[in-house]
Amino acid sequence: MLSLEEIEVVFQQHYFDGMGAVSRYDAKFLCDLIQESQPAKCFEVGVASGMSTTFLLKALAKLGPDTELVSVDISRQYYADRSKQVGYIVDAAIPRLGCQFGLHFNHWSADAEKFAAEEKFDFVFIDAHHGHPWATLDTMLVLPFVNPEAWISVHDIALQEIPKFASQTGPLRVFEAFPEPKRKSQFENQNIGAFQVTGRHRDYEDQLLASLAQTWTVSGVVKESFYNRIFEIVERFYSASFAAQVRKQIEAHNQKKNAK
Numbered sequence: 001m002l003s004l005e006e007i008e009v010v011f012q013q014h015y016f017d018g019m020g021a022v023s024r025y026d027a028k029f030l031c032d033l034i035q036e037s038q039p040a041k042c043f044e045v046g047v048a049s050g051m052s053t054t055f056l057l058k059a060l061a062k063l064g065p066d067t068e069l070v071s072v073d074i075s076r077q078y079y080a081d082r083s084k085q086v087g088y089i090v091d092a093a094i095p096r097l098g099c100q101f102g103l104h105f106n107h108w109s110a111d112a113e114k115f116a117a118e119e120k121f122d123f124v125f126i127d128a129h130h131g132h133p134w135a136t137l138d139t140m141l142v143l144p145f146v147n148p149e150a151w152i153s154v155h156d157i158a159l160q161e162i163p164k165f166a167s168q169t170g171p172l173r174v175f176e177a178f179p180e181p182k183r184k185s186q187f188e189n190q191n192i193g194a195f196q197v198t199g200r201h202r203d204y205e206d207q208l209l210a211s212l213a214q215t216w217t218v219s220g221v222v223k224e225s226f227y228n229r230i231f232e233i234v235e236r237f238y239s240a241s242f243a244a245q246v247r248k249q250i251e252a253h254n255q256k257k258n259a260k
């Protein structure tokens with residue numbers, strides 16, 4: 001198990017204010033859940049500096065060299081310091097990897113299928129776009145590619161409690177919508193949680209729709225390239241009525257935004 005002291009060493013070297021990363025206690029939550037659930041293959045959506053990636057890798061290395069992390073980020077440049085590449089902390093903090101690792105820029109949750117072609121995922125960490133409904137869409141897009149009993153962890157489920165981030169409700173909405181078994185960090189502001197997937201992806205259509213029914217807080221339209229890819233996956237893996245409702249919600253949102 002990774003101790004808080006081991007986590008602290010990485011924070012002392014790499015943390016800076018406004019870096020948009022997991023806290024040391026969020027990292028501990030992730031590492032403890034990995035130790036407990038013993039995943040063989042993990043998927044991370046949203047890398048930024050690579051702080052969370054570093055801890056996922058360190059926790060997996062403790063489980064053995066055949067464990068694997070696939071991390072994706074929509075960007076190549078780290079948004080808080082564009083002179084740096086996404087995931088830069090990993091190389092600095094982990095000179096020799098103790099597990100398998102693939103870092104993919106310009107990729108997102110809709111690419112889960114490609115990386116799960118041989119083996120599905122046992123653990124997913126979502127920390128990407130925080131406007132609602134992105135964390136729900138990310139969950140919807142990865143659910144067909146997880147194994148039974150996989151855990152899906154969501155970061156920033158308490159972000160909306162900070163006044164300047166009041167609109168960042170996406171992570172909380174999906175965390176609230178999913179049923180037990182669930183976990184929430186007991187540290188600080190309880191900003192990270194996880195739910196366990198106990199059924200097939202189609203068993204969660206009601207929960208996904210309940211989450212999508214909450215007020216959307218994304219500021220712009222869902223771009224056509226994203227929108228097309230979402231439907232392509234939803235229509236193949238979910239029921240026709242579910243796909244139709246997702247389509248209706250996204251089209252209504254885009255029409256509203258285009259009318260402004």
Ligand SMILES: C[S@@+](CC[C@H](N)C(=O)[O-])C[C@H]1O[C@@H](n2cnc3c(N)ncnc32)[C@H](O)[C@@H]1O
Nearest residue numbers: 021022046047048051052073074108127128129
């Ligand atoms: C909050 S940061 C991630 C922080 C990181 N998990 C950590 O704790 O160190 C969010 C990252 O998600 C990426 N992102 C935003 N929307 C995304 C999407 N739809 N798919 C994948 N990555 C996305 C951004 O480029 C950004 O690097």
